[in-house]
Amino acid sequence: xxxxxxLDSHVSVSEGTPVLLRCNYSSSYSPSLFWYVQHPxxxxxxxxxxxxxxxxxxxxxxxxxxxxxxxxSFHLTKPSAHMSDAAEYFCVVSGMYSGGGADGLTFGKxxxxxxxx
Amino acid sequence: xxxxxxSPRYKVTKRxxxxxxxxxxxxxxxxxxxxxQALGQGPEFLTYFNYExxxxxxxxxxxxxxAERPEGSISTLTIQxxxxxxxxxxxxxxxxxxxxxxxxxxxxxxxx
Numbered sequence: 001x002x003x004x005x006x007l008d009s010h011v012s013v014s015e016g017t018p019v020l021l022r023c024n025y026s027s028s029y030s031p032s033l034f035w036y037v038q039h040p041x042x043x044x045x046x047x048x049x050x051x052x053x054x055x056x057x058x059x060x061x062x063x064x065x066x067x068x069x070x071x072x073s074f075h076l077t078k079p080s081a082h083m084s085d086a087a088e089y090f091c092v093v094s095g096m097y098s099g100g101g102a103d104g105l106t107f108g109k110x111x112x113x114x115x116x117x
Numbered sequence: 118x119x120x121x122x123x124s125p126r127y128k129v130t131k132r133x134x135x136x137x138x139x140x141x142x143x144x145x146x147x148x149x150x151x152x153x154q155a156l157g158q159g160p161e162f163l164t165y166f167n168y169e170x171x172x173x174x175x176x177x178x179x180x181x182x183x184a185e186r187p188e189g190s191i192s193t194l195t196i197q198x199x200x201x202x203x204x205x206x207x208x209x210x211x212x213x214x215x216x217x218x219x220x221x222x223x224x225x226x227x228x229x
Contacts, residue, residue: 034217043121044160044208044220090159104150104173105210105218107159 004093006108014116019063019078021111023091026072032094033074034105035065039087047089050074061085086115119143121221123209129227130199138194138224142211149192150218151184154206166192199228 007022025031035047048059055067065076074091091108122141130136142149148167152160163182164174168189177183181199186192196203204227210218 036220043222044210046217046219049217092159104162104165104176105152105160106162107152109157110159 004091004106004108006089006091006111008111009109010112010114012114012116013081015083016080019076019081019085019113021076021089021091021113023074023076023108024072025074025091025093027093030069033065033067034092034094035059035063035074035076036090036092036107037087038090038110044090047076081113081115083115083117086113088112121209121211121219123207123221123224125224126222127225127227129229131229132199132201134199135195135197136199136226138196138207138226140192140194140209140211140221142190142192142209143213143219144190145213146211146219147214148212148218149186150210150212151192151194152208152210154208154223156205160206160208163194196226199226201228204228 003026005024013019030052033050036044037047038044047063048057048065050057050067058064063078065074067074088110090110092105124139150165151163153163154160162176164177164184165172166186169186181197184194206223206225208220208223210220212218
């Protein structure tokens with residue numbers, strides 16, 4: 001079965017230190033992968049996406065992610081955390097639900113990023 | 118409009134009542150998706166449309182749930198005879214012909 005696993009439900013870092021949010025996927029083919037962010041009481045916003053081009057993907061707000069096929073990972077990183085980064089982050093794969101043939105997204109359970117002052 | 122809008126933003130209803138949730142996609146977007154997000158979980162796919170045609174409804178949990186998009190723009194997700202387990206955030210997203218999905222703010226449904 002195909003799946004997305006976010007390895008940490010909560011991550012806490014100090015402001016100005018690096019951020020690492022981990023994601024592993026399971027797929028029988030090369031998927032499209034995304035990271036979305038959800039701030040409190042706001043909608044989901046796309047941070048970045050991987051669609052089989054460059055394996056290192058740069059997104060908004062200084063975030064980036066690297067697709068590693070050998071490790072089936074798509075971890076999200078940022079060199080220096082800012083207080084405004086505090087939010088829920090979702091790793092997402094496209095086209096993995098049972099219906100098939102479309103771009104319905106399969107979300108991980110999310111990682112809550114906490115920024116300590 | 119400038120983004121995906123959903124209404125109402127919050128809906129409280131009594132068990133057994135029917136509810137209708139509305140999604141207004143970004144103008145010109147071909148595809149429209151519905152997701153349900155339980156507390157502490159990621160969104161889960163329900164159904165999607167290309168123009169007015171419902172392409173896949175495999176994610177709808179049972180026959181109390183239905184969706185339509187009669188003119189290929191606004192969509193309505195209807196839940197009949199609501200139950201407490203239907204309480205969740207219902208999210209809508211739209212997508213251009215070959216692009217990423219843009220999400221609306223969601224409708225928080227509470228069934229008492």
